[in-house]
Amino acid sequence: MTDFQLYAANDRAPVPARAATIFDVARRAGVSTKTVSRVLNNEGRVAEDTLARVRAAVADLDYRPNPNARSLAGRRSYLIGLFYDNPSSNYMADIKGGAIRRCQEKGYHLLTEPCEADDPNLPRLMVSVATRFRLDGLILTPPLVDRQDVLDAVAAANVPLVRIAPRTDPERTAHVCMDDQAAARLAAEHLADLGHHRLGMILGHPDHGAAMLRQRGFQQAAADRGLTLLPHHIVPGDFSFASGFAAAERLLSLPDRPTAIFAGNDDMAAATVAAANKHGLQVPRDLSVVGFDDSPIAQVIWPPLTTIRQPTMAMAAAAVDLLIGDGESEPVRQLDFELMVRQSTGPLPG
Amino acid sequence: MTDFQLYAANDRAPVPARAATIFDVARRAGVSTKTVSRVLNNEGRVAEDTLARVRAAVADLDYRPNPNARSLAGRRSYLIGLFYDNPSSNYMADIKGGAIRRCQEKGYHLLTEPCEADDPNLPRLMVSVATRFRLDGLILTPPLVDRQDVLDAVAAANVPLVRIAPRTDPERTAHVCMDDQAAARLAAEHLADLGHHRLGMILGHPDHGAAMLRQRGFQQAAADRGLTLLPHHIVPGDFSFASGFAAAERLLSLPDRPTAIFAGNDDMAAATVAAANKHGLQVPRDLSVVGFDDSPIAQVIWPPLTTIRQPTMAMAAAAVDLLIGDGESEPVRQLDFELMVRQSTGPLPG
DNA sequence: TCCGGATTGGACAACGTTGTCAGATGCGGC
DNA sequence: GCCGCATCTGACAACGTTGTCCAATCCGGA
Missing domain, CATH: 1.10.260.40 (lambda repressor-like DNA-binding domains)
Incomplete structure (x- = not known):
């Protein structure tokens, strides 16, 4: 020495x-x-x-x-675990970015662990990593948030958990969310305001609670405004670009194709614009498109997407806050969304 | 007990x-x-x-x-640090993904630390994190790879380092690279083969060594093939979508606009396609576009981009290998690229 | 002056692993 | 039967911090 x-x-x-x-x-x-x-x-x-x-x-x-000595001797690790199995790299990039930034501010670090959503061994794995690293908390994103066995195991091991997820079930853990249903309603109203009355929708992945809420909100608003939303104008998707492209091609090939399409997320909305381009349709002249998330892709295509801005980074940051703050604050945080009107929507011509 | x-x-x-x-x-x-x-x-x-x-x-x-006890007692941490300040979230997502996956295979973990490329305190910060966490190695990506003070500090602290970067300077550290110049040459030749002879190029960020290599390769091939590459058809960019859009608008407004454009990366190539859409030009009928990277965005727009596939994930994985393998193997790894011909390029009409 | 309680400081044992170094064991050769 | 050497094993001290618990100090009131 x-x-x-x-x-x-x-x-x-x-x-x-x-x-x-x-x-x-x-x-x-x-x-x-x-x-x-x-x-x-x-x-x-x-x-x-x-x-x-x-x-x-x-x-x-x-x-x-020295963080190692600290967490070996003490109870805390100053480490937060983020487990995920979400194919949307844009969404996850925002989640990670928001979480890392807040962690840095508070002197924490983030351990990101990709995993398989259908791995039966997931509960054991997560608890093992959590106890081994003495993680101060766990953040879960869709679709992991809906795995009951995971929630049970984490609860049994007494590891603090925050879910970033729509509020679908009784509140058994802290979580951060936004009002997907109201947001979808807003999207539909925007299209109605522009004069559209034959609407189409591309659904999200059925395993994600958010997909259902967005569908419900959109249908509600359509009904409220007296718009037609024909059953065959509601087509399945899974949040991926490819599924959106296929769904859009189906809709655009229809003789009575919709004049406006609401896609369950931006990837599928971008796919819809791409499909329209391929079919020789001009957006927004021949077709209006609304997305959801306001992920980077929304502004990286032409025309830029009208979309619901989901405060993804802020949600991740809020999740970190919930974990670090000693549970004194409200364990549920709902953040605001916003309709970003860009150039993929326009008035119904004629 | x-x-x-x-x-x-x-x-x-x-x-x-x-x-x-x-x-x-x-x-x-x-x-x-x-x-x-x-x-x-x-x-x-x-x-x-x-x-x-x-x-x-x-x-x-x-x-x-217990990893904490392990690295407290031993010399290794089973932790690799990835410092970055790269605005392209697609590129970084691939880097992180490739590195994390390989780390998991080998029982390591990855600590990702965003930072500011122009922070004068960066060398101290990096060495501090590295010694504190007993990091087994550091991975650097552009533009951090070119900061001499960082390289010096890391070398002085005896922390193993791998750079993911083009081979621009004498080989003072291990690094993983690809042949940017040859790749750019291939892109130009592809356009020449399609009959284009009035080419344009949007340059990358001048601080990135790769930007210069790509320009050089493109110009070489153009010269070899006797193609015209007018000085005012070579416009600056910085790898961002916005810069690419502005550059493309300049090129497309020219009375003698090029019939094909090579962009320094996919973000700028996507911006070029977007600008073409905005100007009422059809890709590839009225304009061919070639990108670089084959990042996710390449296949998420219409038409999908013809581009140089850079094995980003494999490069990150190779960097991890270099760090973990006990320096026995060749400290320079050059990986192969590939021209992905998609639908943003086509023959010169007429 | 003395006492009790609040405040502040410190000695020492965890925490769970690896490094060091010496001890035990087995085996072949003389 | 003994010696030397290679091979295997274990006792114990790091590693750098926090938790526990007790000691010292200070203050006001009796």
Whole structure:
């Protein structure tokens, strides 16, 4: 420990060969390691001047605690796990981005673990990773949020969990959501306002609760406004571009094809625009398209998509907050959506 | 330790309240903890039957070592750091995906850290995270790969590093690359084969070495084939969709506009297609477009992009391999590219 | 002056693994 | 039968932090 090299907190300081430990800080501040620990963890019960001295020593040494030792000794790992099996890379990129950013702000890190949604061993795997790493919490996204066995196992292991998911079932865990149904209603009303009355819809993956809510909202609004929504104008999809393309081709080949289509997400909406291009139809002149999510793809095609902006990054950040905040706040957080009117929708011609 | 609950390795076994430790395994196998450690880390020098006994105990208890304790005590963390500041979420998603997958296969984990490419404190930050977490290695992507101060600091701290980057400078670190120049040449030749002779190009971000190589390759091939590549048909971009859109609008407004455009990446190629749509031009009838990367966006627009397939996921996986393999293999890995001919290119009409 | 309680500080044992180093064992050769 | 050497095994001390628990100090009131 004698070869430890002090270095001042300026930019020209050499990078130390060995990182400072809590002992170095304690020595420099003239206190015990435990007192340093108290300061670091805001345990309170430390006198003003001691506190200042320790803080100064930490700054001088550019000390940061070793996370491994910390989580080995303590109860927390400052690590949050994000398990997912969602094929939409745009959606997941936003989720990860939002979560990572908030974690960084709070001094946490994010462990992202892709997995298989139909793996029967998933509950064991998740609990194993959680206990092994002493994860401070788990974030789940669709479609994992609906696996009962996973929820049971995680609850039994006493690992805090937040689901990013529509509020479909009795609230057995904390979760972050938005009102998918109201959002879909808003989308339908936008089309109605533009004068469209023959609407089509491409559904999302039936395993995702959100898919059903969006369908319900859209149908409600159509009914309220007296619009026709023929059964064969509601076609299945699974949130993927390919499924959307196929569905759109079906709709656009119909003799009585709809003049406006609401797709369950942006990938399928983009596919609808692509299919329209292929069929020689101009968007929005010949066909209006509304998407859902406002994922990056919405603005990376022509025309840019009119879509429901889902605050994905904010939702992920809120999930982190729920996990870190000591459960004192409301365990359900509903965030606002917004209709982004761009150029894929227009008035019904004629 | 008396309340530890044994459980067999079948699916009905209850999830244990406390995870098994190396002591439990040692006790069950009738050996010391050190011997268990030897088996786990393949240190060799363990008798056949002892090995089998330990392996059986590990399996029975579903034992997995605590990663925190492991990296606290040992030299390795089984953790690889990926620092990045790349605005292309598609590219980064592939990088992360490829790296995570390979890490999982090898029992490692990936710590992803977004950062600011122009943060003067970056070298210190990276070294700090690396030493603190005892990272087994670092992966860098453009444009971070070109920061000399970062490379210096990392080298001084003795942290293994792999760059995913074109081979622009003397090989001071291991790296994974592809031949950007040859790939760009291939793209130009494809356009020449289709009969185009008035070509345009949208350049990538000048800070990325790859941008220059792609330009050079494209120009070489054009010269070799005797094609015209007018100076004002080469316009700047920065790899973003927005920059590509602006560049494409400039090119398409020209009275002598090119009949084919090579964009520095897929985002800008997609923007070119979008701009063409906006201008009432049909792709590929009125304009051929070639991209670079074969990122997801290439197949999510209409028409799907002809592009150079860059094996991004494989490159990330190779980077992980280089880091984990004990430096025995060649520290430079060049992977193959491929021209994906889709429907954004076609013969020159007339 | 002394006492009780609140506040602050510190010694020491976890936490679960690997590194070090010495000890035990087995085997072939003389 | 003994020695030397290679092979295998284990006791014990790190690793860097937090938790537990007790000691010291300070304050106001009796």
